[in-house]
Amino acid sequence: MRLSARIRYEKSVFVDCRKDIFIVKGVNLSLLGLKVKDDALNICKEKDVVIFIELDKEVSLKGKITRFGDDDFVIIFNENPELIASTVGKYLTSRIYKSGICPFCSKKIENKERYCKRCGMFFDYTKPEVVRFIQEFKVGKIFYDLLVEHPEEIEEKLEDRKEFIGVSERIKEVFDLIRKYATNNYPVLIIGETGTGKELTARAIHERSKRADKPFVVVNCAAIPENLLESELFGYEKGAFTDAHRRKIGRIEFANGGTLFLDEIGDMPLSMQAKLLRFLEDYTFTRVGGNETLHANVRIIAATNVNLEEAVKKGKFREDLYYRLNVLTINIPPLRERKEDIMVLAKYFLNRYAKEIGKDIKGFTPEAEEALLNYQWPGNVRELINVIRKAVVLTENMYVSEKDLNLRREEVDTAYCLNGRSLNLKENIEKVERELLRRAFLKTGGNITKMAKLLGISRPKVYSLIEKHHIGEITD
Ligand SMILES: Nc1ncnc2c1ncn2[C@@H]1O[C@H](COP(=O)(O)OP(=O)(O)OP(=O)(O)O)[C@@H](O)[C@H]1O
Ligand SMILES: [Mg+2]
Known part of the structure; x- marks a missing residue:
């Protein structure tokens, strides 16, 4: 289970393995188990153990030790969903809400919603039926199906409310x-x-x-x-x-x-x-x-x-x-047939993105305005939004220049996720890799096979990238 939320848990945990009691260091905690790093556990591999773990208060949970990778072990909980929901589930849930953002797609959580309105993943793990669902499916799965099976849970998955702009x-x-x-x-x-x-x-x-x-x-x-x-x-x-x-x-x-x-x-x-x-x-x-x-x-x-x-x-x-x-x-x-809308849209998105990243940008230079008006906009408003977003990131001026708009160059879809301040190839590749992974995650609802297909890589590689970029990890 990689795609249920998990949290870094680097505290000491007591593991009672009947013969011995070990104190081991945790790595991370999810609904299904606790990952630890300690070779000592090799002795009680495959054994039923009891762990004592400090959550909101100390709880004891039964589980089985499995080796995970070369020197990691996972203690897979084999408690009933009711107990998991009221202990680990409650803990993860409170941490997600405290962090304020979806651990899967980084959307801001509003009004304590129970699942993400953008990617559909659950925030509320305090319900035994959610725990049961995750235990049964083992791998992350779009929660859409779950929602549809529980009509009382159905709510519209709305994207952020969007403004509709135009004066033509x-x-x-x-x-x-x-x-x-x-x-x-x-x-x-x-x-x-x-x-x-x-x-x-x-x-x-x-x-x-x-x-x-x-x-x-x-x-x-x-x-x-x-x-x-x-x-x-x-x-x-x-x-x-x-x-x-x-x-x-x-x-x-x-x-x-x-x-x-x-x-x-x-x-x-x-x-x-x-x-x-x-x-x-x-x-x-x-x-x-x-x-x-x-x-x-x-x-x-x-x-x-x-x-x-x-x-x-x-x-x-x-x-x-x-x-x-x-x-x-x-x-x-098309946008080129309603030119009056171009500057209204451009200014609206300029203000919005400048505010979002905390830059003080006042507007466009006259040459930039002219370039915006003369451009043919084959990708229409979507292209305009991308151009402005990129210019806002790249510009070092108070007024976006024609050069910042870079209109002649072909629009590259992933361009906005480049690190604007750095030309370091490795840093930028990491950023693009993470962004593409997130997008594949959103598009497939976390289905590993589909993600592998979209990204053109193997399933194990998808797993390792999810691990590497901490997708699904709660940070606070
Ligand atoms: N008049 C507008 N005001 C503000 N935003 C707009 C306007 N028109 C389009 N957008 C934005 O541009 C983007 C593309 O719009 P949308 O997805 O509705 O286009 P579409 O016609 O469905 O495109 P496609 O054919 O590629 O699916 C969206 O982010 C949308 O919010
Ligand atoms: Mg469309």
Whole structure:
């Protein structure tokens, strides 16, 4: 278990191994066990022991000693989940809340929320069912599944509230449509180039609608493999296929009462388009491998950056689905066609990032403003945000210069995580490595196999990098 939160625990612990009592030094503590560094424990390897450990008060816990690596041992607790929750769980939980940030993705914890609204990992280990879940799964697993199995736990996973900014006539038309479309339940189709704000628009409609207190669930049709899309959307019953060890609720069911955002709908495979169309006839469906007809009250918002009419002509998109989705449409113009928004957005993000990293930056030089206005922004607002964020980090001036913007150079996705003050290659590589690891973690919900695939490295390497960069470790 690498991905349940753990804490550095470098205190002395008593280990009663029936024959002898050892005093050993701890390394770290997690829900599943305590890692220690002491060869003395070799004698009682594989034995049942009792440890006396100082948490909020001293507690004794039963466990078994296993060797871990060359000179590390882990005492795996074999206590019942109730006891673990009320001792180690309580201790870890209080330390996480004290640290104020998610140990998995570093998001700030607000209002004592019980799980991270960004990465889905749990903060509250005081519940025996959470301990049981972690004990059973052994490896970190996205807690989304757990949440869906416990409807009382369901809350919307909202990203930080985002501002929607713009002053141009074209974007005001978009705002106007958002307000109008929020009042009904018809499907909405949002069309726009990459980075223009399609998802932001979909969320804005949801947040202004009567469904606002229900989930907004995103399905990226391009990112989910064709053979998984159906079960992802509709869920499956236990035994539906080899790996279906238990029932899984699909995203449509999860979104019940709320909004289902079908992103990159143009990339949905034709076979799935037929199934979606059938669902949209009367909003009923069955889980894969099941025969119960279920009904979901969801509003569909779809987005695309490909021309669906063209796709229909080429036979890549079903015409009947196109007409069903294309009831209400929003076209978000590219940034270069609404130049009035460029400086408003640029100044907004400049202020925001300068404040965030505590730099006193007053604005842009006239040349920089001109460069921003003349640039074509192929990546639209997302690209603008990246450019500004990078300039804020790199600039040494009170006014960001044209050079700081570095507009001609191709935008590198990981550029913002470079260490702005240092050109030391090793330091920067470490930083990028950690950042990519975090991103892979967020994208896969901590699934090691998927992380290995995304990062193009082996699973053991993923484990060792998680260890190296202390992902999941509580710091205070
Ligand atoms: N008008 C705006 N005001 C403030 N932020 C914006 C605006 N438009 C876009 N953004 C921000 O730009 C980023 C990209 O927006 P979003 O993800 O909604 O784009 P998208 O059209 O869905 O892109 P893609 O097609 O690549 O998925 C987000 O961080 C979003 O918050
Ligand atoms: Mg998007």
